Amino acid sequence: MIMKKILSVLPIALIIIALMAFGGETMAQQQGETGKVKKEVNQAKQKGKEKVKEAEEAVEKEEEKAVEAVQKEEEKAAEAINKEEEKAREAMKQEKEKVRDAADVKEGKDTGKGRGNAYGRNKGGLEGRDFGQARAEEARMKNQEKKSELDKRVEDGEQKTVQARERIRVAREDLEKEKTSKKINDETYQQKKEKIDNAEKAVTDLEEKIKKGKNVPGEI
Amino acid sequence: MTMKKAIIASGVIALLLAGCTGKAAKEAEKARAVEIEQLETVSTQIDSTINEIDEAAMKLDTLINEL
Numbered sequence: 001m002i003m004k005k006i007l008s009v010l011p012i013a014l015i016i017i018a019l020m021a022f023g024g025e026t027m028a029q030q031q032g033e034t035g036k037v038k039k040e041v042n043q044a045k046q047k048g049k050e051k052v053k054e055a056e057e058a059v060e061k062e063e064e065k066a067v068e069a070v071q072k073e074e075e076k077a078a079e080a081i082n083k084e085e086e087k088a089r090e091a092m093k094q095e096k097e098k099v100r101d102a103a104d105v106k107e108g109k110d111t112g113k114g115r116g117n118a119y120g121r122n123k124g125g126l127e128g129r130d131f132g133q134a135r136a137e138e139a140r141m142k143n144q145e146k147k148s149e150l151d152k153r154v155e156d157g158e159q160k161t162v163q164a165r166e167r168i169r170v171a172r173e174d175l176e177k178e179k180t181s182k183k184i185n186d187e188t189y190q191q192k193k194e195k196i197d198n199a200e201k202a203v204t205d206l207e208e209k210i211k212k213g214k215n216v217p218g219e220i
Numbered sequence: 221m222t223m224k225k226a227i228i229a230s231g232v233i234a235l236l237l238a239g240c241t242g243k244a245a246k247e248a249e250k251a252r253a254v255e256i257e258q259l260e261t262v263s264t265q266i267d268s269t270i271n272e273i274d275e276a277a278m279k280l281d282t283l284i285n286e287l
Contacts, residue, residue, distance in 0.1 A: 072285070129245060132252045139259040146266040153273045160277055164284050171287045199283040206276040213269045217262060 068167075150213050157210045164203045171196050 175192050178184045184192075 129249065132249055136252050136256050136259075139256045139263075143259045143263050143266075146263050146270075150266050150270055150273075153270050157273050157277055160280065164280055167284055167287065195283070195286055199280070199287060202276065202280040202283045206273070206280050209269065209273045209276045213273055216266055216269055 147216075150216060154210050154213045157206055157213075161203050161207050161210070164199065164206075168196055168199055168203065171199075 171192075175184075175189065175196065179189050
């Protein structure tokens with residue numbers, strides 16, 4: 001009797017055990033698969049983030065370049081304006097001198113121009129000692145003007161060297177990064193490096209000239 | 221007699237003074253000429269330095285723009 005009961009229950013138990021085993025396996029498989037999918041999704045997310053970062057860096061670089069270009073253009077424009085102003089001032093001076101000379105000629109005065117630099121002769125209504133003093137004063141004034149012009153050039157040059165050094169530093173860093181990330185080949189690297197080296201030499205050259213300009217005696 | 225001597229003495233003094241003044245004036249003129257020459261030399265030197273700075277700055281601009 002008992003044996004019969006056991007025999008009737010046994011297949012059902014076996015079926016249940018088999019089902020449970022199969023279910024466990026499929027669950028494990030499913031879990032394994034979802035884990036893989038999650039990993040893949042995470043990797044894709046990371047890749048996406050990296051790409052976004054790279055794109056942002058590229059955009060930042062482009063922005064920096066654009067800002068630099070604008071600054072350069074502004075500097076050039078300012079320099080051009082200064083030069084034009086200087087030219088205009090010089091032209092005004094010359095015109096004034098011409099007008100003064102013409103007036104002197106009308107009044108019968110001798111302007112002393114085109115007569116050389118001989119001493120003791122009658123020059124612009126001045127004679128001997130007075131003429132010498134006037135000429136010395138003129139030379140002093142001219143010297144001072146030149147000196148202030150030189151000082152301005154030295155100051156501008158110093159600013160330029162500082163900006164250039166910074167630009168060179170950035171260019172060198174970018175180049176090394178490009179080389180490390182293998183974005184450029186050896187030939188391109190060498191070409192760019194040569195350009196940077198040449199620019200550095202030019203900066204040194206300008207610095208030497210500036211140093212020379214600073215050593216020019218101002219007063220005698 | 222005394223008058224004569226006084227006139228001669230004043231004449232000599234006047235001549236000496238004139239000579240000294242002339243000499244001093246010549247010396248001053250010479251010194252001024254030297255000063256003017258030096259100033260002109262320095263001006264020329266400054267001009268050439270300005271030109272050198274301008275050239276170097278222009279060259280640097282060109283090379284920096286190429287970077």
